[in-house]
Amino acid sequence: MTLNNYTNFIQAHISKMKGYTPGVQPRWEEEKKNKIIKLNTNENPFPPSKLVISALKNAIKKNRMHLYPDSSSLKLRQAIGQSYDLSEDCVLIGNGSDELLSILFRAVLASGDAIAQPYPSYSLYPIIAESLAAKSINVPLMKNWHINFQKLLEETKSRKSKVKIVVFANPNAPTGIAESIDEIISFIKANPVISFVDEAYAPFWKDSLASYIPKLQGLVVCGSFSKAFSLAGQRIGYLLAHPKIIKDLNKIRDSYNISYLAQEMALAAWQDKKEFQKRIKIICMRREALIRELDKLGFETLEAAANFIFTKPPKHMFTANTYGQILAKHRILIRHFPRPSRISNYVRISIGTASDMKKLIKCTKSLSRFKIGSF
Ligand SMILES: Cc1ncc(COP(=O)(O)O)c(C=O)c1O
Structure with a gap:
């Protein structure tokens, strides 16, 4: 198939990208x-779980698939918020946590800005940054494979720094190593930019930072239903942050980003913890x-x-x-x-x-x- 020069309309930095390999x-x-x-x-x-499957069957029986779903996933946001003593205004639901990463990065990063991340980590972070013409500063993991928080701080605090987000997964991927909550909290307190903590695997460890949202300025936590809740095929994730941040992120989210069935199944899964x-x-x-x-x-x-x-x-x-x-x-x-x-x-x-x-x-x-x- 020929396309003449239409590919020239694609931005150069996007044409150059390799993209993510799932x-x-x-x-x-x-x-x-x-x-x-x-x-x-x-x-x-x-x-x-059985409860999730029966929620799915009930949802189908309600015969409302021809209608749009609740655009704000309110019941799910309330349920997740309640678990951490947070109001639903602190919760945003996404089509997988990948979508939430993308929404946050789009809201924060302008061309020429940067993220700082431990390296290696989840390879999607730099790809989303790249799609926005933002850079990624890789801070190598230490010899013992743990995150070098000291170095990450130096990157965010350096005068020339254009870092707007420090992003890391806890436990990290692909290493599977977790950092202590105390160490992360000290880091976030000192970090002058947004700290995005990806907790896709946190339920397999022990702790979440979710309840620290009201106490730690700049903390954004993201969780996933794909791993611990057996719903990878439904694509659901949640993001927790200060209501002012959520309000802005909501402006650039697709209005109906979570299907009706996905909302019902995720709610049942959350209730079947x-x-x-x-x-x-x-x-x-x-x-x-x-x-x-x-x-x-x-x-x-x-x-x-x-x-x-x-x-x-x-x-x-x-x-x-x-x-x-x-x-x-x-x-x-x-x-x-x-x-x-x-x-x-x-x-x-x-x-x-x-x-x-x-x-x-x-x-x-x-x-x-x-x-x-x-x-
Ligand atoms: C660290 C990390 N975060 C997020 C995701 C994506 O999660 P979701 O399926 O909720 O988009 C993955 C997927 O493997 C991951 O490894």
Whole structure:
């Protein structure tokens, strides 16, 4: 197809972008037929809870799919707010937390501004910044893989700094390492710009900063229903901040960004927290069991605080990339990041069902009998 010169209308900085590469999502039919084990995008191995499914059925029965949904997701905002003693004015609902990241960045960043982030972290942050012609300042993780808060502060406080947002995930991705709440609070108190804390994986750890919203100026917290609440397919996230910030973010949100069904399911999931807590416990137990098994085979795994592990296969066995490729041939999908080089020896493995974990370990054990080069 020809397009003559119409591509010239696309802004140059967007044309130059590489864009985000999501983890492989096989078609459902292919996944079922080939019995693919998906451990590459940190989804929850449990299906939505019974309460969530019955909320879905009730919502369908109400026969109102031809009407627009509540444009402000009020009931969901109230429920989330109540859990943290916040009014619904402190809550914004998004089409996944990815959309909320994008809304906040669009509201704050002008061309030439910057975000500061620990590096590596969630690779979408710099991509959204880039789409706005803003820069990303990468502050490398420390030797022990923890966030270098001191360096992040130096970046925001330097006189030349155009940093408007410091963004980090806690627990971080892809490392899975969590920072202590006390350390984060000290950082936020000293940080003169917006602190955006991405808590997509926080329910697998222990603490959230949500209740600190009224006390810490400039704190913005984001949570997701994709990981702990088994609703990745419904795309729902929430953002918590001071009502004045929420009011401005609301102005640039699509009016009907959350579907009717997604709102009903997310509300039921939030109300069924106890059930999800039980599942989180099981996922964390499986995670620790997997680490122990891989340990015996000589893998080196980082401290893990989320629903995945970040692990280095033993050198004499295979490189991380080869390990990922061989597992893929055995229909087990995991994630390898070739860049930056510091993490290229590691793979990220999501915690799946008990049977997924058994198959992964069995396959890894059988592979470990071979040596590098024999594949
Ligand atoms: C750190 C982090 N934040 C946010 C997301 C996206 O979450 P959502 O599905 O709510 O858009 C992911 C997805 O993997 C993630 O790893």
